[in-house]
Amino acid sequence: MSQNTMNLKVKVWRQKNANAQGAFVTYDVAGISDEMSFLEMMDILNERLITEGGDPVAFDHDCREGICGMCSMYINGKPHGPWQANTTCQLHMRAFKDGETIVIEPWRANSFPIVKDLTVDRSAFDRIIQAGGYISLNTGNAVDGNSIPIEKQNADDAFAAAMCIGCGACVAACKNSSAMLFLSAKVSHLALLPQGAPERKSRVLNMVAQMDKEGFGSCTNTGACEATCPKEISIANIARLNSEYLGASLSAQ
Amino acid sequence: MTFKQMFTSSVGKKLVMAFTGIFLVLFLVVHAGLNACIWAMDGGVMFNKAAHFMGSFIVPRILEIGLFLGIFLHIIQGYMLTLENRSKRKVGYEVNYSKGSKWYSRSMAILGTILLMFFVIHWKHFWVPSRITGVEEMDLGNGFIVHNLYGVMQDTFQNVWVVIFYVIACISLGYHLAHGFQSAFKTIGVHNKRYHAMINTIGFGFAIIIPLAFALMPISFYLHWVN
Numbered sequence: 001m002s003q004n005t006m007n008l009k010v011k012v013w014r015q016k017n018a019n020a021q022g023a024f025v026t027y028d029v030a031g032i033s034d035e036m037s038f039l040e041m042m043d044i045l046n047e048r049l050i051t052e053g054g055d056p057v058a059f060d061h062d063c064r065e066g067i068c069g070m071c072s073m074y075i076n077g078k079p080h081g082p083w084q085a086n087t088t089c090q091l092h093m094r095a096f097k098d099g100e101t102i103v104i105e106p107w108r109a110n111s112f113p114i115v116k117d118l119t120v121d122r123s124a125f126d127r128i129i130q131a132g133g134y135i136s137l138n139t140g141n142a143v144d145g146n147s148i149p150i151e152k153q154n155a156d157d158a159f160a161a162a163m164c165i166g167c168g169a170c171v172a173a174c175k176n177s178s179a180m181l182f183l184s185a186k187v188s189h190l191a192l193l194p195q196g197a198p199e200r201k202s203r204v205l206n207m208v209a210q211m212d213k214e215g216f217g218s219c220t221n222t223g224a225c226e227a228t229c230p231k232e233i234s235i236a237n238i239a240r241l242n243s244e245y246l247g248a249s250l251s252a253q
Numbered sequence: 254m255t256f257k258q259m260f261t262s263s264v265g266k267k268l269v270m271a272f273t274g275i276f277l278v279l280f281l282v283v284h285a286g287l288n289a290c291i292w293a294m295d296g297g298v299m300f301n302k303a304a305h306f307m308g309s310f311i312v313p314r315i316l317e318i319g320l321f322l323g324i325f326l327h328i329i330q331g332y333m334l335t336l337e338n339r340s341k342r343k344v345g346y347e348v349n350y351s352k353g354s355k356w357y358s359r360s361m362a363i364l365g366t367i368l369l370m371f372f373v374i375h376w377k378h379f380w381v382p383s384r385i386t387g388v389e390e391m392d393l394g395n396g397f398i399v400h401n402l403y404g405v406m407q408d409t410f411q412n413v414w415v416v417i418f419y420v421i422a423c424i425s426l427g428y429h430l431a432h433g434f435q436s437a438f439k440t441i442g443v444h445n446k447r448y449h450a451m452i453n454t455i456g457f458g459f460a461i462i463i464p465l466a467f468a469l470m471p472i473s474f475y476l477h478w479v480n
Contacts, residue, residue: 011347024347077348103348110341173350175359176338178263205254208264217341218263218334220361221436227353236444243442245264252254 004034006098010045012057013105015114018121022114026101034094038081039064039071041093058117066090066230069165072172073118074105079169079228087167087230107168109177111215124214125166125182131210132203133186135195154192161189163231170225170233176217181225183211184241185233191244201248208245266334271440273327274433278459280320285466291479297403301391305399308383328369335362357428358436364429371422378409410474423468430460 007030015022027049032041039061046056062070071088075081081091096102104118112120150158164185171179187204190196196203219238226235259265287307290300307313357364382388383400391401410416434456443452473479 074346074348074350077346077350078352079350105346105348108342108344108346110343173353175354177341178338208262212263215341216263217338218267219440220267220334220338220358221432221439222354222358224350224353228350235439236446236449239439239442239444239449242264242267242440243444245262246268246442249254249259249265 004094004098005031006034006093006096006100008032008041008096008099009101010041011101011103012117014057014117015106017116018113024103032093034092036093037064037089038073038075038091038093038095039089058115058119060119061089064089067165069167072107072120072122072167072169074107074172076103079107079172080167080230085230085232087165090230107172109168109171109216111177111179112168112171120168122166122168124216125168125179127214128179128183128207128210129166129186132199132206133190134199135190136199137195148194150193158189158192161185161192161233161237164189164229164233165231167230169228169230171216173224173228174217174219175222175224176220178219178225179211179214179216180219180238180241181229181233181235183207184237187241187244188237191240200244201252204241204244204248205252266330267440269326269330270334271437273323273330274437275441276319276323277327278430278434278437280323281463285463288470289466291403291406291470291473294479296480297391297401297407298393300403301399301401302393304383304402308400324372328365331362331365355432358432361429361432364425367422367425368429371418371425374418375422378415379405406470407474410471413475416471416475419471420468423464426467427460427464430463431457434459 007028009026010029011024011026013022014025027045029041029045032044036044039059042057042059049056060070060072062068064071066087066089069087071080073080073088075088075091080086080088082095083091106112106114106118107120107122109120111124112122115121162185164182166182168179168182170181171177174181187207190203191200221235221238223235226233260269287303288300290303291297293299351359379402382405383402388400388402388405390398391404392398410419435453438452438456439449443449
């Protein structure tokens with residue numbers, strides 16, 4: 001299979017730190033193979049910037065296998081770029097045409113302040129998880145995984161919700177900067193399992209309270225989050241979260 | 254957890270929108286049903302009787318108070334949520350993401366504003382004369398005298414601009430309902446896949462049939478389909 005090389009223009013948001021004024025800077029990137037990943041293209045740009053004595057573009061990445069949720073980047077007007085059900089690290093340069101200008105922006109939301117360039121602080125998600133996205137159990141020997149019967153449909157739905165990697169694309173895509181798809185995935189996957197039952201009510205109430213404290217917007221069910229989610233988390237989880245919240249807040253003491 | 258906490262959280266504020274929205278959807282059914290009496294082809298007798306019942310009987314009058322409360326709560330909460338949600342992203346994007354959602358789902362506040370402008374004019378056309386300034390009366394025999402609101406409709410809908418404005422408002426209502434109907438049920442927690450599909454279908458049908466019925470009313474008078 002022959003490789004095609006392309007010359008591109010990359011228009012990147014550059015911002016020194018959280019308080020600095022940012023601006024777009026356009027770079028020419030030449031000789032990019034269409035088999036490279038998007039982050040490899042960014043690596044090539046950064047190596048050149050370092051060689052030239054410049055400041056490389058800061059961006060988050062870790063596993064580069066599409067499972068860790070670290071990579072972000074809002075590419076040509078869509079979180080994680082043009083492909084469906086895909087993370088930025090799994091996006092390949094064949095998605096672009098020779099001579100194209102690619103616009104790369106950080107996740108934009110007040111709750112995700114910019115650290116530098118394309119890197120944003122997503123610790124708000126960690127604090128939402130700390131508020132209730134866990135189960136409590138006694139330590140000791142591990143219990144046999146199959147000793148608790150779980151209905152197949154619930155197991156499947158819980159697993160589908162647990163696919164969420166917490167990347168924040170839902171917040172970036174939402175016109176309201178709402179974190180409801182993330183929160184609903186985390187609440188759903190525990191609400192559907194017997195292990196999550198003891199803390200079911202306090203979980204949803206505490207996590208919603210923390211989400212509001214972090215300053216995310218509210219959900220208007222537009223579906224932009226679901227359309228851009230790299231793990232295709234269903235918006236039906238948001239309706240489940242609403243049901244959990246309504247039930248828990250009406251029955252709370 | 255107090256009720257205040259419940260209804261002022263981000264999820265709770267949406268519950269207020271959903272509950273008032275569903276209440277207003279029910280009102281639309283009643284309003285469209287009663288107004289359909291104009292097509293009885295009896296010179297407005299049945300319509301005026303229905304309007305008289307709504308205006309003089311205690312139950313609809315009490316419900317009317319609830320209706321006004323519901324409408325104002327929906328409007329005020331809607332605007333507050335829109336402003337609040339917009340404030341959550343101080344720096345916007347260079348390239349906006351618009352493919353993942355329908356334009357009307359992102360434009361509920363604009364569609365709602367058109368509807369608010371419509372309500373003001375609509376109230377001025379019918380509610381204010383009927384309740385405050387007075388309407389010409391119609392004698393249905395045996396001393397049964399009713400407001401001739403049918404006649405008011407006939408007069409109002411002779412102006413083509415009024416008819417066009419009403420039709421635009423009905424189109425806005427259709428798109429507002431196309432998103433709002435199913436969204437309201439998701440907000441109150443309907444997450445069963447079977448019901449989801451059912452509500453989407455009913456919502457879509459409702460968003461076409463009800464605004465179409467309303468739009469046909471001024472058109473019927475303007476084109477003299479009814480006498």
